[in-house]
Amino acid sequence: MLNALSRRALLAALLATAVALAGCGSKDDAKKADEKKAEAVKPDPLKIGFIYVGPTGDAGWTFAHDNARKAVEQEFGDRVKTSFVESVPEGPDSERVVRDLVGQGNKLIFGTTFGYMETMLKVAEETKGVRFEHATGYKSAENMRTYDSRTYEGAYLVGVIAGKMTKSNKLGVVASVPIPEVLRNINAFTLGAQSVNPKVTTRVVWINKWFDPGKEREGAVALMDQGADVLMQNTDSTAVVQAANEKGKFAFGWDSDMSKFAPEAHLASAIINWAPYYKKAVREALDGGWKTEHNWWGLKEGAIDVVALSDKLPAEVKALVEARKQGIKDGSFVIWRGPIVDQAGKVMLAKDQVAEDKWMHDIKWYVKGVQGAVPK
Amino acid sequence: MLLEPMRSQLGVWRIERRPAATAWMRWASPLLALLLTAVIAAMLFAMLGKNPWQGLAVFFVEPLRNAYALSELALKATPLMLCALGLAIGFRANVWNIGAEGQFLLGAICAGWVALLDLASLGSVGLISLLLLAGMLGGMAWAGIVAWLRDRCNANEILVSLMLVYVAQLLLAWLVYGPMKDPAGFNFPQTPRFSAASVLPKLIEGTRLHIGFVVALLAALAAWLFMFRARAGHALQVAGLAPQAARYAGYSARRALWTSLLISGAAAGLAGAFEAAGPLRQLTPYVSAGYGFAAIIVAFVGRLHPLGIVLASLLLSMFFIGGELAQSRLGLPNALSGVFQGVLLFSLLACDALILYRLRRVV
Amino acid sequence: MNEINNLALLSTLIAATLSAGTPLLLAGLGLLVNERAGVVNLGAEGMMLLAAVAGFALALATGSDVLALAGGALAGALAALLFGVFAIYLNTNQYATGLALSLLGGGLSAFVGIDYVSRNLPRLPLTGIPWLSDLPWFGPALFRQHWAVYLALLLALLIGVFLQRSRAGLALRAVGESPESAHALGLPVRRVRLAAVCFGGACCGLAGAYLSVIYTPMWVEGMVAGRGWIALALTPFATWRASRVVIGAYLFGGVTLLQFHLQSIGVEISSALLSMLPYLATILVLALISRNPVWIQRNMPASLGRPFTPGQ
Structure with missing residues (x-):
């Protein structure tokens, strides 16, 4: 198809040139030919x-x-x-x-x-x-x-909300597969909550799937039955927020705005917006400048956001989330700043040290406050 | 024959078995089924606002467009063919192993285990032979459990083989999430990549088509010889179809059970080994795209005949690949290819049934 | 204090198990009936998916869960009818036909369901059974459930009585035991089988609609996620007895929940290994009952999976 297209374009260009060179057309014709020429020059998409x-x-x-x-x-x-x-x-x-x-x-x-x-x-x-x-x-x-x-930025911010809104001081995460990204999100969520409420602990269930509404629901129910009253998920369906709604507990949307699925339970949604990066990549491919790199985009680039904050949140919580969001965007606030200790109390990041990306990619442990063990 | 007649204003009709299905009907039936599917597909394309000819071309022409496309078709058909050949031998002996999926997975697991051992000293040929053998043995062992429970306890092989599929799937999940997980793989559920020594020889350079396809074709030939030319194969079918008669002729039903299950287990295990060592090169929870189950359909669409199975496996993989192409070429949803596969299978089954049966007016 | 907590935990675990086991129970009971008539339908997953999308669409349109479940049952029965006409009247192979139905159901449900993805179903409040659900301890767990949970249990009771005590149930079992003798006795073997298959489809349909309308509630392609296959494992596990299907369904449904509970209190057991246990138990049960000619005769339909053509 591509070939047919370019062949037709070539033909049009030849025709146009021939007409122009012959110079026997009227002014109008020449103008038309110019237009055709312009069309022909236009590159294939x-x-x-x-x-x-x-x-x-x-x-x-x-x-x-x-x-x-x-x-x-x-x-x-x-x-x-x-x-x-x-x-x-x-x-x-x-x-x-x-x-x-x-x-x-x-x-x-x-x-x-x-x-x-x-x-x-x-x-x-x-x-x-x-x-x-x-x-x-x-x-x-x-x-x-x-x-x-940088999904952990969204996880941290909803963690802040969770820390403020929990009554039982028990949070729950319905998690998918124990890869560093998900462990990082669980840790960020917990750190966010601890930053406003040191007493919180987090329980995790691993469903070993990214998408299985039934299992996601069952994981959420198990966590709530264990006393968790605010849930985060690192899975794909809306089953978790729906289960929380049914049981009168709180939960956060993940990946996309899930507020309409759980009007009572939904506190906020940590969303990913791939559009800014996709536009950048396409622009570079079209106009030049494409080079090999590792792009890890977050709040700053508009790839991550926390949206649809519930009316149930007190104004001070909303303001706090907004302030941290701004801080992360302009670099004045850092999520991974030491001291960060693991479950056993071992210092993983020394006091006042700021984590590099490489450190974050290598997270294979839970921070203190997360209960249970990382699946081996 | 005494059959329930169907009464209607049009007279009394009944479905009866054709005295003998003529040869041309055997060949006409799948063509008729394809035609039927194509008509339904064309109607669906038109409904979705697509040009029906373009749509049909994507399913029936594009997967065959050049050598590379053909190599992909053959690659996808290889596991289906191997599994279905083994199953057909069992089905002809009246042994209903529907657990080829589990035997396939065990084959992949065992082959993967060998591929991950430090056996570079064996050389490429040695390592590949060993891992294929391990795959076959794995499949045989899994099918052997079915045979043993049937032989010893008279346990129904349909149900035991099906249950063992679930066990095999969970075993694979346990292994890739646990003991066999790549320590350098960031906790992703997958084993390390297999070493270069275990790369299967390619049939055509620049494609992914490996020796497995030739092995599958040879297996089809072997299955044909076994079914129609060997005494053992004959005995197997007699023992399956008429145990009483077989006993008089000195054929053993027990032997038929064990032989057919071990053969189908070995074939499915080999298919799993080829899939793991060929295109996959590591174990993940997604080793099988349902090949073992699809092979049951392939076996029946191919009428339990080796040549039919070869064609049926190519046809099924054509539909599968066509479904992918329909998305990127025409922007049609993936769900559509599932619909077409279902329609094709039902029309094939219907046309097959019509070879064997006919409606006849009796009054 | 701790004991009260444990009791509350147990009570919530029971409640969650009841609702998780219900789709398995519904589908398992349906498959039990059609297997008792001698037919194995491997298309359970496909039927459940078709019913799930049909039920969801109806619930969205009408807002009524009664209509949604009924519609799901009808969709399941229609899908089963297709299977039945092929496998029973055209004598196509039961396993191949069932698998073809599985494929068709998966594809078709995804195709017609495209418009229903990420639609929100308003949730109906659970009223529970008055008085009983206010009982202390296990009251809420046992009696504040969706009515479909009790429907499934009632169905188990009715099917048990039907199969063991009624003439029609006897006829159905006779067809599954020995279609030839049943035919000789003048029973319409194929019509009985078709009816049983359609009933099985209707139950699988109920299960599918329960999943999409009540359990999760949502429609996404492939959302049944293998529960149809688990239901197929339930019948041999239960040795084809309705009462044991109940036990099996709650066991299979509860095993993931149990694992999640253990996990969240820090006990690490591989979910794969834990989930394997019911299947291994099924194989063991099969081996044990099959050893003994009396047990097997009492427990398993003798002509399971065997086609029947009258007059042959």
Whole structure:
């Protein structure tokens, strides 16, 4: 199709030039020819492919990525042409999909789950003319870079709210898979709560899935039955906030605004907005400046936010959250500032020391105040 | 034949078995089923505002467009083919192993375990042979449990093999979340990547198609020889279909049980080993895309005949790949390919049934 | 103080187990009936998904959970009818047909459900059974549940009585034991089987709609997440007895909850290994009952999975 298009463009250009050179057309014709010429010069749109691990209708992770894809289409109009393949499992099938997107002439390819890392790396090494953007991974190449969101910033801020709103001083987290990102979020949530209420403790259940509404609900119910009265989730569906609503407890939306699913329970939503990064990446691919880097965007870049704060929150809590948010944005407030100690009381970050990204990527432990053990 | 007649204003009809299904009907049936699916698909495309011809081309032409596409088709068909061949031998012997999925997973686990041992000294050929053997043994052992419980306790093999699928899935989950987890993998549920020595030889350079496809085709040939040319294969089928007669002829039903289960276990285990060592190169919770279950459908669509199975496995993988292409080419939802697969399978089953049966007016 | 706490915890654990086990119980009971008639339908997951989306759509349109569950049951029964016509009248292989239904149901439900994703269902307050739900200790846990929880238990009782005590139940079991003899006795074997299959589908439909309308409540593709397959494991676990399906459903439903509770109090047990136990128990039960000819005869439909064509 691409070939047919450019062939037609070439033909039009030749025709236009011929007409202009012959000089036998009227002024009007020449003007038309100029217009045609301009049209012909206009480059083909940049084709962009997206590979999603879940269905676009999961109302969580993939949904958020697809919204950003739509934002890219809005922003760049006919300069880009996007397509996507959804529900691609993190197995052998992903390689065929990546290669097919390359074969389709896509010059920029986004892979939105960790499990595509090896596949994308392999294809990237073989197809140098195509740029690859891989979410949440750690391997890169000359034409492959990584991007991720500082989800812990949202977790910390909702932790602040949780610390203020809990009555039992027991918080709960419905967690997915014990990778550093999720451990970091649990720790940030707990640190946020402890910063306003030193007495809080956090309980965690691991459901070992990113998406299973039934299990997410059961995890939430177990936590509430253990006395937790404010819940955070690091999973994809709305089951947790809905369960909290039913039981008269509080919870936070995750990834997207979940307020409408739990009018009573919902205190705020920690959301990811992939659009700013996707726009940056596309702009760099279109206009130059694309280079290999590890992009880890947060509040400052507009990739993370805490939204839909409930009317139940006292004004001082709202103000505090807003102040911390501003602080994180302008760098005057740091979440990972020592002393940070693990469950056993061992100092993991010395007093007044500020953590580097590498330190954060390596979190395999719980901070003091989280109960239970990290699954081995 | 005494059959319940259906009475209506149109007279009295009954469904009866055709005296003999003619050869052309055997071939016409799958074509008819494909046609039926294509018509339904075209209608759906039109409903969704897409050009039906474009839609059909994505499912029926695009997966065959060039050598690379064909290699992907064959790669996807390999595990289906191997599993279905083994199952067909069992089904012909009246042994209903529906747990190929579990045997596939055990094959992958055992092959993965060997691939992760420090066996570089064996060399590539040695290591690959060993891991394939381990996969086969793993699948055989898993199917062997079914055979043993049937033999010793008379436990229904359908149910035991199905239960063992769940156990195998949970075993795999336990291993990749626990003992076999990559220590350098940031706690992601996956094993380390397999070493370079265990890379399967490629059939075509630049593609992912590995020797597994040739092995699967050879397995089809072997299955054909076993079913139609070998005394053991004949004995197996007689023992399955008519145990009484078999006993008179000196064939053993026990042997039929063990042989067919061990063969199908080995085939499924081998498929798992190929999948792990071939395109996957590590173990994750997502080793199988439901190959063991899909293979049951493949076996029946292929009429339990090796050639039919080869074609059916290619057809099913064509639909699967077509579903991916329909998304990136036409922007159709992934759900649609599930619908088409379902429609195709039901039409194939219906057309098959119509070969064997016919409606006849009796009054 | 601590004892009261433990009691309260136990009571909430019971409540959560009851609601988690209900979809399994409903689906398991349906599959029990169609397996008693000699038919295995591996399409349970597909039927549940179709019913889940149908029920959710109806709940959204009408706001009535009664209509939503009824619609789910109807959707499940229709899907089962498709299976039944193929497997019983056209004599296609039961396992292949069931798996085909699983695929079709998964795809079709995702396809028609696209518009229902992330729609919000207003939640209905739970009233519970008056007086009983105010009892101390286990009152709220046992008696403040959605009515579908009690419907499932009632269904278990009715099915148990039907199968063991009624003439029609006897006929159904006869069809599952020996279709040939049942046919010789003048029973319409295939019609009985079709009815049993449709009943099974309706129950699976109830289960699916319960999940999307009452349990989580939401619709997302694939949301049944393997519960149809677990329900298939329930019948052999229960040796095809309704009363034991009840036990099995709560056991299978409660095992994840139990693991979550252990986890949140810091006891680390691999969820995979814990979840494996019921399946291993099922295999053990199967092996034990099958050893003894009397037990197996008493406990398992002899013609399970065997097709039947009258006159052959």
